[in-house]
Amino acid sequence: MKNTINIKNRKAKFEYEFLETYVAGIKLAGTEIKAIRMGKASITESFCEFQNNELFVINMHVEEYSHATHFNHNPKSERKLLMQKRELKSLEKNVKNSGLTIIPIRLFINDRGIAKLKITLAKGKKLYDKRETIKDRDSKRRLDRIKKDFN
Numbered sequence: 001m002k003n004t005i006n007i008k009n010r011k012a013k014f015e016y017e018f019l020e021t022y023v024a025g026i027k028l029a030g031t032e033i034k035a036i037r038m039g040k041a042s043i044t045e046s047f048c049e050f051q052n053n054e055l056f057v058i059n060m061h062v063e064e065y066s067h068a069t070h071f072n073h074n075p076k077s078e079r080k081l082l083m084q085k086r087e088l089k090s091l092e093k094n095v096k097n098s099g100l101t102i103i104p105i106r107l108f109i110n111d112r113g114i115a116k117l118k119i120t121l122a123k124g125k126k127l128y129d130k131r132e133t134i135k136d137r138d139s140k141r142r143l144d145r146i147k148k149d150f151n
Contacts, residue, residue, distance in 0.1 A: 007041050007106070007108070008043075009043045009046070011044055012122070019122060019123060021120045022083065022118070024083045024117050025081070026117050028079065032079075036107070041060070041061065043060050043105075048101075053088065060079060094121055100123055102119055105118050
């Protein structure tokens with residue numbers, strides 16, 4: 001099966017500092033996976049939250065499948081993430097004690113055709129950290145231009 005679906009959350013790298021990353025499966029309905037395989041999903045404003053010791057992704061938008069009947073899914077519903085218990089316990093401990101957050105950064109289809117979500121334990125950046133990121137990016141861009149002109 002061809003792996004062409006790679007939906008990213010580009011805004012997350014600017015807003016958060018990544019600490020640890022995990023790959024989790026997603027519990028989906030039939031029309032949801034078909035819509036994702038067509039590339040009709042967005043994770044830009046989504047986040048993860050614990051409910052009864054289970055991890056759910058909130059605000060992940062999966063458009064309705066165009067060829068479905070009245071059995072179509074809700075585009076903004078909560079979706080359960082499938083991970084090992086020890087990973088869930090360590091994530092929950094970090095979120096409760098340190099005040100960190102869990103952000104999805106990439107939605108993809110693996111080699112077996114299963115939808116996976118790459119999530120990260122993240123710490124929110126302050127305004128001065130964001131300015132520093134912009135400054136570093138601009139200086140790197142300027143240096144690359146100088147190197148290109150020199151060669």
